[in-house]
Every structure is written in C-alpha cells, then in structure tokens.
Amino acid sequence: MATHLIRIVMNGVTGRMGYRQHLVRSILAIRDAGGVELPSGDRLQVEPILVGRNAEKLEELARRHDVAEWTTDLDAALADDSATVYFDAQVTSRRKDAILKAMAAGKHIYTEKPIAESVADGQEMVDAAAAAGVINGVVHDKLYLPGLMKLKRLIDSGFFGDILSVRGEFGYWVFEGDLLPAQRPSWNYRAEDGGGMVLDMFCHWNYVLENLFGAVEAVTARAVTHIPTRWDEQGREYRATADDAAYAIFELEGGVIAQVNSSWAVRVDRGELVEFQVDGTRGSAVAGLFGCRIQPSVSTPKPVWNPDLPTEEDFRAQWEQIPDNTEFGNGFRAQWEQFLADVHAGRPHPYDFAAGVRGLQLVEAGLRSSQERRTVDLAEVAAPAPEPVRTPEPVA
Known part of the structure; x- marks a missing residue:
C-alpha cells in the first residue's frame, strides 16, 4: 500500500x-x-x-x-x-x-x-x-459533532414525524478584560476588524439548518451590543463596535420555524454551550455538541399549569440519553x-465556497433585518442556489 x-x-x-x-x-x-x-x-x-x-x-x-x-x-x-x-x-x-x-x-x-x-x-x-x-x-465542523450526528440519525430515521420547530441557545459570558482576561480575541468585538456575532455565528447556523432541516428562506433578527466597553490583550480599554448578541427567527423551507439566540453576554444554564431542541409530531430531541436526549410521543408527560402549587415533576429526568453506540472523533x-x-x-x-456564500447571505439578511426592523427574504440578497450535499461519513 x-x-x-x-x-x-x-x-x-x-x-x-x-x-x-x-x-x-x-x-x-x-x-x-x-x-x-x-x-x-x-x-x-x-x-x-x-x-x-x-x-x-x-x-x-x-x-x-x-x-x-x-x-x-x-x-x-x-x-x-x-x-x-x-x-x-x-x-x-x-x-x-x-x-x-x-x-x-x-x-x-x-x-x-x-x-x-x-x-x-x-x-x-x-x-x-x-x-x-x-x-x-x-x-x-458542527455537522461532524457527535450531538448533531446523533440528531441527523434521528431525522433520517423518521423519529420526529413532521418537524415543527427548532430552538437553539448558544453562548457564554466572555469577560470584558478588565478584572479577568477575555477568553476571545479583542478583534471579535470590533466591526472594523471583521468582528460580530452575526458575521461569526450566522454562517454556522446557516449550514446547520440547511443540512439538517432545510434551507433558510427568511429571517427576522435583532443584533445588539450589550457590552459597549471592553479591554484588549494589552489591558487597553476600547469601544466595542461589533454586535455581541443576536436574536433570530429563521423561516425554513417546508414551514419549519427555527429560533436561535446567540450571545457572548449570557451566563450558561444548560448542559452544553450550544443546544438545539427539535420538536416534532412524534417526538422531540435536545442535541448539544456531544449529547442528544430524546422524548418520544409515547413517553411525553402531561403537565398541568397550576401557579398555586410548586412543580414536583423533574422534567429533565423524563428524557432519554442516546448512547454513544459508535466512535466519534474530533x-x-x-x-x-x-x-x-x-x-x-x-x-x-x-x-464548498458556494456553501460559504450562502452563510454570508444569511449574515447580510440578518443584519438588514436588524437595521430595518423587518423580516428579510433571503431572495433579497443574491447568492448561488444550494447544491445537494452528502452526509458526513468516515473516510475509512
């Protein structure tokens, strides 16, 4: 050989x-x-x-x-x-x-x-x-992560029935740099240097949504700068000119609605730094970078809203973790x-580059939506049409 x-x-x-x-x-x-x-x-x-x-x-x-x-x-x-x-x-x-x-x-x-x-x-x-x-x-890279590969298997198996919605939560607290050093480079918070949450993360969300659920057809977004002042690697104070959070609703082909919150000014109360909850007529799943929990229709609890009594159910315990029944690499x-x-x-x-351009198309549509405070169809931003892609699989 x-x-x-x-x-x-x-x-x-x-x-x-x-x-x-x-x-x-x-x-x-x-x-x-x-x-x-x-x-x-x-x-x-x-x-x-x-x-x-x-x-x-x-x-x-x-x-x-x-x-x-x-x-x-x-x-x-x-x-x-x-x-x-x-x-x-x-x-x-x-x-x-x-x-x-x-x-x-x-x-x-x-x-x-x-x-x-x-x-x-x-x-x-x-x-x-x-x-x-x-x-x-x-x-x-996120398409090759264990959590999303497990989620892809669920989709391909028909586990969800008709997929109704996707809810994504991404982010963590990035320190300002004065009391503790920031764990991300300072250029990420300067628009003039190519920084910004929308530019960084909407490219990710586009390929995740496109390859798992369907192409994004329209977006309603709000991009904001929550932390206006930060300190760089030399301890110098600077003004943050790029958005550090974005809140978006994506309308996908086939009628699926995806809501994704992205923030570097949020403290984490979830199992992983990014999680996607997918709800369908026959079941739901919550996928992160590594884990994926499911709740099929037949084991869905029947909670009743009662503000007069404390909730005694442990809702998170009612989900089943998908086992690592195959080897996942980096x-x-x-x-x-x-x-x-x-x-x-x-x-x-x-x-390929065409896929990268479709990510940029979502970026520009998202920024336009935020600036003009309206829903923007991606057809308003010129880009090549999606090409069919194959599912990631091991080389050997």
Whole structure:
C-alpha cells in the first residue's frame, strides 16, 4: 500500500482556533497517526508549513511540535509547488485576499468561515475557484459533532414525524478584560476588524439548518451590543463596535420555524454551550455538541399549569440519553480527513465556497433585518442556489 504526501500551507495557526483545532487536533493528530487511511488501504500523510505574521510565535510552535518549516512570507510559501493545499484561519478581514492569491498559485483551498466579509466578496471567490479549477472547502465542523450526528440519525430515521420547530441557545459570558482576561480575541468585538456575532455565528447556523432541516428562506433578527466597553490583550480599554448578541427567527423551507439566540453576554444554564431542541409530531430531541436526549410521543408527560402549587415533576429526568453506540472523533479532524480525501481523489468537497456564500447571505439578511426592523427574504440578497450535499461519513 502506498503513502501519498500532502503538504499544506497553514496561515493563521497562532490564533486560538487555528492552533488548537486545526493544527494540533487535526493536522498534527493525522500526522502522528500515520496519515489518513483510504478505503484502498493507501494513506495520505500530511506535512504542515506554518505561516503567520509573528516570527517568534511561529518558531516556538514549530519547535514545540516538530514542524520543519515556517515562514512569515506568504508569497514564498505559495510559490512552493510541492505544497498543494492552502488553509486559512486568519481574521476575516485578511482572508479573501490571501485565498485569491493562493488560488492564483494553483492551491486547493480549505478555510475557516466566514469566507469573506460580504456576499459579493464571497461570490468573487466562488468564481475565482471555478476559473482556477481548484477544490475548495469551508469548515462545517458542527455537522461532524457527535450531538448533531446523533440528531441527523434521528431525522433520517423518521423519529420526529413532521418537524415543527427548532430552538437553539448558544453562548457564554466572555469577560470584558478588565478584572479577568477575555477568553476571545479583542478583534471579535470590533466591526472594523471583521468582528460580530452575526458575521461569526450566522454562517454556522446557516449550514446547520440547511443540512439538517432545510434551507433558510427568511429571517427576522435583532443584533445588539450589550457590552459597549471592553479591554484588549494589552489591558487597553476600547469601544466595542461589533454586535455581541443576536436574536433570530429563521423561516425554513417546508414551514419549519427555527429560533436561535446567540450571545457572548449570557451566563450558561444548560448542559452544553450550544443546544438545539427539535420538536416534532412524534417526538422531540435536545442535541448539544456531544449529547442528544430524546422524548418520544409515547413517553411525553402531561403537565398541568397550576401557579398555586410548586412543580414536583423533574422534567429533565423524563428524557432519554442516546448512547454513544459508535466512535466519534474530533469534528474538525473528521472534516479535514474528508477534505484531504477529496483533494487526493480530485472530486469536489461538498461544503464548498458556494456553501460559504450562502452563510454570508444569511449574515447580510440578518443584519438588514436588524437595521430595518423587518423580516428579510433571503431572495433579497443574491447568492448561488444550494447544491445537494452528502452526509458526513468516515473516510475509512
């Protein structure tokens, strides 16, 4: 059996997500496991080339993780013909130009989202990818999470009957940075640097809703900045110019209504940092990142509203946890393995730039809805039509 080497230019890996999820838990984990095993028995081994603006940080990461190559010169890295894949985890405002440059160099592209700051910029990237003939993929990590994969199995089995509604709760308290350091980078709260809850999370909600329940057709949203003053990594006070919370109602094809609250100014009283409750005529489920609890129609309790007496029922105890009856790996790594297999096979990746643009379409519709205080049909924001996608599955 043969081993095929794929060299990857990785830009932005000194950041939190680029480092933890993409470099350490995905690419280095694949490398240390001997590569991705294909159905044929062949393996795809990976070799990262670290790129960024801070030479000191890059040198330290390379030394710590036994990575042979790093550089602050993106052009030089892209000129290396032996590197066939470019990955981008930079701040959003830097992403489009770097990806266009990488495609011009003939690299296949895998990128974090949002892929750009506007639908128009995203469509420019779609067109450039088509012209260059490169395989392109956008991170859709939540589809590969155990909780949502269990939820997908429930949907495919017909467990819910007719799905009526989806209610999502996402977020946690991000410290302002004065008394305790913030656990998210300060640029996330500056609109001029590409920050904002709607821009960040509506791209996620679009692909989750689209692939599980149906395409979003209209949105009613309110984006707000709850915490107007924050402190950056150097302890300097700054004004938050980006929204840190968004409250939205999404109307999906087929009549399903989804309500999703997203906030970095909320204290958590739920099992996981994100949870989706799905209610159907034959059953309901609550799915998080890892767990998924169900309550079928035949075991649904019959509560009676009585404000004069305390509630004695333990409603949460009346739900059944779906067991981990299959092995679930890291969601970021699972999609990386699928993307690398697609590159090796020369086939399109299902979650491509066009999917990323549809996420941006929801972003722009959501922001317009908030600004104009009305429901916005997604048809008002130009974007490519959805393409059929395949369900995530193990490579081997």
